[in-house]
Amino acid sequence: MRRLQASFIHCLVAPLLLATAGLSRADHFVIGVEDVDYAPIMSTADKGEFRGYVRELLDLFARRHGHRFDYLPLPTKRLTAEHVAGRLDAVFPDSETWEADTKRGRTLVYSEPAVPFQDVVMVPLAKRDQPVRSLGIVRGYTPKRFLPLIEAGSLTVTEAGDPSRLMRMALADRVDGVQLALPVALYQLEQLGRPDALVPSTALRPMPYAYHYRLSSVRHDGLIAQFNRFLRDEQAAIAALQRRYGLDAKVTPAPR
Numbered sequence: 001m002r003r004l005q006a007s008f009i010h011c012l013v014a015p016l017l018l019a020t021a022g023l024s025r026a027d028h029f030v031i032g033v034e035d036v037d038y039a040p041i042m043s044t045a046d047k048g049e050f051r052g053y054v055r056e057l058l059d060l061f062a063r064r065h066g067h068r069f070d071y072l073p074l075p076t077k078r079l080t081a082e083h084v085a086g087r088l089d090a091v092f093p094d095s096e097t098w099e100a101d102t103k104r105g106r107t108l109v110y111s112e113p114a115v116p117f118q119d120v121v122m123v124p125l126a127k128r129d130q131p132v133r134s135l136g137i138v139r140g141y142t143p144k145r146f147l148p149l150i151e152a153g154s155l156t157v158t159e160a161g162d163p164s165r166l167m168r169m170a171l172a173d174r175v176d177g178v179q180l181a182l183p184v185a186l187y188q189l190e191q192l193g194r195p196d197a198l199v200p201s202t203a204l205r206p207m208p209y210a211y212h213y214r215l216s217s218v219r220h221d222g223l224i225a226q227f228n229r230f231l232r233d234e235q236a237a238i239a240a241l242q243r244r245y246g247l248d249a250k251v252t253p254a255p256r
Contacts, residue, residue, distance in 0.1 A: 028068045029089035029223065031058065032082060035073035036138070037162045040187050040245045041115060041213075042093075044073040045162075053245040054092060054115060054213075060237065061230045076140045077102070084108075089220055093213030097144070109221040112228050113212035118251055119145075120208045122170060122185045122198040123177040129202050134158065136166045136178035143179055145209060163188050170198055177201050182208065183246045200251050208251045 033054070037045035042054040050071040062069045074082060080099040083091045084106045096110060121132060132155065137143050139159040149155035158175055160166045166178040167188045178185075182200070189195045200208060217224050231238065242248050 027066055028070070029220070030070045030072055032079045032088040032091040033071050033073050034079060034093065035075055036140075037164070038138070038181070038184055039163075040183055041117070041181060041247070048073060053241065053247055056241055056245075057114065057238065058092065058215075060234070060241070061227055064230060064234070065226060083216070083218060086218060088218075090215055090217040090223060092215045094216035095214060106218060108216045108218055109224045111215040111224050112231055114215055114227070114231060115213040115247070117211055117247060118182040118208035118249070119179065119211045120182050120185065120200040120251060121177040121179050121204050122167070123201045123203075124170070124173075124197065125199050127176065127201075128199055130176075131203055132176040132201055134175040134177075136160055136169045136175040138163060138166065138180070141179075145206075146179075146204075164191070167192060167198065181211070182249050182251060186246060186249055 033042065033044070033050055035044050035048075037043045038052075039045070040052050042050070042052040044050055050073055055071070058069055058071075061067075072088065077099065079088075079091060080102045082088050084103055093115065094108070094110065096108075121135065123130070123132065134156045135143065135146065136158050137160075139161050143150070143157065146155055146157075150157060158169070160169060163178075163180055163184050166180065167185070169175050170178045171192075171194065178198075180188075185198065186195070189198060215224060215227050239248075
């Protein structure tokens with residue numbers, strides 16, 4: 001895998017010099033993606049092969065416009081560093097608030113929200129309304145909406161390498177709850193054969209939290225504009241894809 005990544009990055013330098021402020025004349029793009037198991041949204045768990053909803057969404061976009069996408073999985077911090085250095089055509093997922101220090105001084109263009117989902121804290125059913133004092137998160141992620149509680153010392157954080165380990169931690173009472181995208185949590189519970197063992201906590205506000213991922217690019221603002229049109233024009237196909245991957249799952253907060 002390291003050899004493949006090195007060859008990708010080496011081969012990218014010359015083609016990227018042809019890029020302009022708009023869409024490059026070339027229809028071949030290398031998209032940097034997170035090397036993470038966050039199924040069904042996205043995953044590289046199967047021998048580094050990029051799979052999941054995001055892969056199908058980007059492939060559909062590429063087919064609609066005659067592009068060819070190659071996907072390069074990288075750790076989160078390295079992904080941003082390679083992007084701002086100009087060695088990737090675009091990155092998914094991204095957000096304006098991620099890795100702000102690394103992006104300082106560079107202008108990135110972001111797409112409209114491309115993968116909406118609800119971010120929840122999953123807890124055992126019996127503890128649904130109880131305070132959450134220890135939280136499990138995926139390593140490398142920052143639980144920004146809980147930072148005030150963490151800084152006040154009322155919430156401790158434990159990291160795990162992937163969502164499956166997080167779910168096992170919660171099921172074993174090693175943490176009070178785990179923070180995940182709702183579709184990811186539901187998928188992992190199904191994989192563990194315990195679909196009803198954990199539920200979204202109602203003790204944390206806001207619950208749930210609406211979130212989304214975006215496509216970003218340092219060089220190809222034309223590609224981002226094209227992707228935005230694709231998101232608007234292909235709503236029916238995208239909705240069907242979301243249903244197939246369970247991304248239409250929603251939690252209705254209980255009345256206050």
